[in-house]
Amino acid sequence: MKYDIAVIGSGMSGLMASIYLAEQGLNTAIVSRGDPICSVSSGCIDIAGTGKKTLDSINNFPEEHPYNKVGEKGISYSIQYFLNIMKEEGYDYTGNFEKNRNILTPIGKHRVTSLVPFPMKHADIGKDEAFHIISFKDIKDFFPSYIRGVFPDTSISVFNAGTHTTMGIAAKMDNKDFLSTFITWIKSQKIKQNKIGIPAVLGITKTYEIIKKLEIETGKFFFEIPTLPPSIPGIRLYRSLKSIAEKKGVSFYGSAEITDFKKEKDRIINITIKKPGRPDYVNADAFILATGSFVSGGLFLDKNIFKETVFNLPVYSPVEKEVFNQDFFKLGHPIEKSGILIDNNFNATESAYSNLFIAGSILANSETMKYQCGHGMAIATGIAAAKSAKEYLK
């Protein structure tokens, strides 16, 4: 099949890029090896740093950080774009990207982030604020006593949902009859506090209706607390973005291992997807590479040799040897700087391909862990690379 643009990778940056391009009327395909890491994330959008103001942090980022290629205006535009499409899809995000906020975690500590899905709107718990926790019988990996350790006045009640996994409970919540039983039970608990924290299981698809009903019938405010994977807010984020992309006409190639590509002078012509049966060929006028870093498989380290796994692009890394030294698990290990260097057009600087644009955490010097800018940087560079690709196609 022939497309205007093929985006490789279906994570945050790849999805955002493809949604933007399809909306511009371009025939767009996504080629992906599997579901992305954002589907196991907390669903929150980190923009930058842990200080009060995200832009102050970004101003202090090193010059080579990809955010500086996007610029403040570009970041603001892309985040607003993300907020708009999510609102349209019915899975609203709350917050101002210039500011950071706190959410409560299952161990009772706060985590700093910037934009949160609407079920976490009330998760910014003040130091002396009173709240109640609802947990579930036998639920895996959620121990409300951790939270009570930090907030001693917290009261806890436990509901028997008849199943013990976050997926199972969330699926049941989508069922009207189950929700009614749950609400009746909450009323019987005579909870005094105005805020109720609950592990993130308030429905997989009907979250909006569920929270609305809970708040109307009990008169309380509810906030979700993210859990270990399966992470329901992560699933909602990924599935919402994928559904937006599908509605805008993006074609999906899944379970797709790219084994080869064809080039002509300085352009990539097509990629080969190998799977049982005939291989698929995806032809396009431009390509966006958004395959992620080491964990997502965009980069691969083989005996101190860094590789980019699709086009074999040159990989920048300050690490020379002894990657697995004793500081390996410390934040700020130089391996985090590894990736593809880009110019202002989001083309790889040392590669010869004029129709290949790079986005997301595969970018060199992004250091998303150290700077706490994961999803935010993915959104901003995804849109920026898409804009460059669109310019190129004109």
Add this chain to the structure above:
Amino acid sequence: MKETFENCIRCTICVENCPVFKVNPEYPGPKQAGPDAERFRLDGIETVDKWITHCTQCKRCDFACPYGVDPSKLILNAQIRYVSKHKKTIPQLLFSNFHYIARLGSFFSIITNIITSLGIIRKLFKLIGLRSDIPFPQFRFKTLQRFRKKSVKTPEYLSNNNQLKKRKVAFFHGCYLNSNAPDEGRMIIAILEHFNITVAIPNQVCCGLPALGNGDLVKAKGFAKKNSKEFAKYIEQGWDIIYSCTSCGHTLIYDYPEILDTKEGELISQNTWNLYEYLLMLKDNGELNFNFTALDKVISYHIPCHLRGRGVPYPAVIIFKEIPNLKMNIQDIDCCGFSGSYGFKEKNKETTDTLGRIAVESLEECKPDIIISDCGACRMQISNFTETQIIDPIQVIFDALEL
């Protein structure tokens, strides 16, 4: 980068995509049933118990895994080992041999259809572990195989006559289309011939999937061997294989060269096409034009898991975009939970029904005039939960072509 289960980093993405894990607390999900347990199995410890049969083999985990692990294949092998070590249940025996049941059922269709709807027989069903509360598929006497003898010429005949068109396809219809839904099969033949394609219906048996799914690897291999040998003859003479049943297709493409390991498996796998993929390819080559007439309808399309697992943009959806006025909603998030013989077993009733209700609810959100699905089993399941008409996508194309 060798793609083995050792690539699993336990990210849980497969679990997020598992329909059974979502609704059945007894099933630990593909991560534990697949790569986790496989590490023990390597040491010769069989970490399998009855729960392994909860897996429906929908393959959603394989499709979701970003690290190239195929949990469903590990689970399938464990299921086969489990079944081989235990006495087969009657439903397992029945569905392994569904091919013969379908052939007999069609031949004696008038009798079988009455018998399978009798109250006393339904009670017997329940006694042997089959569900008695859902209708058993009705068999048709005029199967595609019987139809072929009259109207569609055999390849031998065609080879000796100069009637062969540029494109020649051998149709793998599978059991359901042959014995239970031959009308849809005839529509497929009519549409292919409308586009100037020669169609043959080779002698064929069951693709082998029901036997595989019920733990009978030997029987499945037997079926696969027979089909491979027959269809390879066509491929060697320049014919393409097409299928409409997405599960048969998945088996031909994915399982014939691998677990069913037939001599011609790779050849079959390379030359087998989904019906709609084939039509699209011809359109891309400029060999056909659809010229559809308008259909003022809202359609909800339930994507069968085994079509989703192909990993290509849904081919029928691309074709439907050319039908004027047609509004379409795609539902590929929720598995209908039926999974062929799985849904007929009493032990799976709760899992199957809960998933079915979730899927149908999301299908009906757009208030469709009709629901469509490629898979006969999906259609059977969906019809248990809704009054909305549910049909094969081919019927929509048939109508839009005004044939």
